[in-house]
Amino acid sequence: MGVVLAGCTPEAHFNANAVLMHKNENAAKETTEFSPQRRADIANTLVALFGTPDEPHIPAAPGIGEDDVHQVMDPRKISFAAGSVSSDEQGRARGLYREHCAHCHGVTGDGAGPTASFLNPYPRDYRMGIFKFKSTPKGQKPTHEDLKRILVNGIPGTAMPSFLVLPENEIDALVHYVRYLSVRGEVERLLIDYATYELTPQTEPSEDDPNPPPEDRLVNLEASEEDQESQAEVIRSFVSEVTQKWLDAESLATEIPAPDPDRDLAKSEAHGRELFYGPVANCIKCHGDSALGDGQTTDYDDWTKELDPANPELVAQYQKLGALKPRNIHPRNLRNGVYRGGRRPVDLYWRLKNGIDGTPMPAVLMLPENAPPGSKGLTEEDLWALIDYVRSLPYESISNPRLAQPKPNNQRERS
């Protein structure tokens, strides 16, 4: 009965980024197609570098010491997170990713697990290497603490749970595994782009060229040793490039100068309000005049923009390859006091100072040091005023009409 309905359980495997391959096929100047051979070369390369979901492997990164690579992807911790779910007599768990994460984020970390289509927002696709809520500037990777914070706190208003009950070593293992999937995903993207734009595709025989040369192989074991080494060097450089970014992130966390604790909060909020509606921060452009998040609602996040959402025909093609239906991204309603990346003042500081990667939320324009008079930008004091104002929004009377009532609601008014 169960066999009829559900079939046999397929072995866990990483899915290829077929959407990006198809996108590149459409976008390449010369018509190109990812032939079965090219797809197999990419898949085999990735297995050689990163292993499988049951037997992960940490690739070497030329120019980066093994200890540093393991700082990003610790093989022992990843072995706990990988594979199928089990535990030993001491309760040491394995298969953590499959137990806690894969149903939403997918085995591949592509954000397309079985439950994904029901979730709003969609689960994160790690393969672009972009993460929203972090302490580092725009374009940089998150730190270890950033990812850990998301796992421990969850993301309110979304399907991302808080894993506060898990022991710290399991959270740590999951962070390493998420980075492993992200590195693997980014390297795959680089391989696909390389195959698209650097390797000669297979062309069909024609009258002018009845015997076209075979396509350039990503890995050609029949090529000369020199050529093979050259190819391998290119592939390994992708691993180094991506891994180095994760290493660099650990030292790039935005430092937060403390605000003046004796500042007049009311004045700060008033100044913040001016900035909120002013031309420099220009928050109302997206968050709306009333800060309800209705300034604009037609934009997309970076994961969705890759699906060419303005082109329904392409979207349909991508959906057939496993992409989820595009959705607009909506600016946050600032009047309900819920901030997905954290509600501490420092969290808001990071969101404003660094922006939110992958979304239209920009980093606020800061005044450079020693800027000439008349330069546009916010000072640190301005930034804290803006934060004070944003934090006051849920408590404004417009946010809660009951607070605006001068009398209790059950008191009968007498004319």
Added chain:
Amino acid sequence: MPNSVNTVPFNAWPHRVAVALCCATFPLIWAGGLVTTYDAGMAVPDWPSTFGYNIWLYPWSTWFFGPWDLFIEHSHRLLGTLVGLLAILFVVVVYRSADHRWMRPLAWGCLAGVVLQGGLGGARVLLDERHLAMIHGCVGPCFFAFTAALAVMAGADWRQTSPPALAGTGSRSTRGTGNRQPATAAGLSRLATLTAGLAFLQLVLGAQLRHISIMAGPGQFRVFVFFHLIVAFALLAHALLLAVRSLRLGPSSGKSRLPAVALALFMVLQFVLGPATWVVNYGWPQWVADMPFAVGHTIQAKSLVQAMIVTAHVAVGSLVLASAAVVATRAVRLARVEVTAVGSTAMFVGLAT
């Protein structure tokens, strides 16, 4: 009219053991649900032993004070052995009862069911195959429903061969016979059987969701959710209708009223637990996402509340199936008794004229 009351003293032991068996199976179902909820299916890697120990000799201190998933999985296995022992006892008492000779194949079937379930559980562990866990999770509630039906069939009133006295409430007239009982009993029987079938289908669909492969695509999950919802509403309608019809029959329902009402209440409870299961796992649905209670809601993974709600939904699903089985068992019996009674009466009338 033939003598409708059996005057041989009734051996109540098969009934008692069947009730004990049914009552012991429910915590086993619940423990099985906890195994899946806490992903404890592979907490013990060997079977039928437990980390090399005989299942009954595993050190109790490790069982009680060791890892939580080990506690659940070993408890589940121990409860399984209890049910197995009760199933063996059931075979023994049935064989020793003259009143229950006809139940001997059923008793063996019960024992075979326990052995099958144990084997499925063992295979799941030895092969590390979640697909078998899903089948194990579907067969378990079936077995539970079977034990409930056995308890009904082993009871003293099962021997009764004449129909209960007409209450004269809500019986519909049939054409030609002048006897209003048989058509209603037959209708109840059909409705109860259909409801039991729907309950099983719903359980299987729920199992597909719970045990869906991580390699499944979003589309496959959507299909199962869609049908799980459709069948939920169909099952609720059937359960309510069954309760109404049973209540209308009154005492003529052959003791179907209580289990039918229980079934309806369990279904109402499932309509609370089902959405609650979704919310604790995936958050509030989009159409209430902007409401104050939803906008800041953070799911707490592996929390006690999450575990209890999800497992309760599974366990009450088994109660739904078992209640439906009890109603169907009684209703089918009632319909057959009525057919026999009508036939006997017709023969008597024919002979008399």
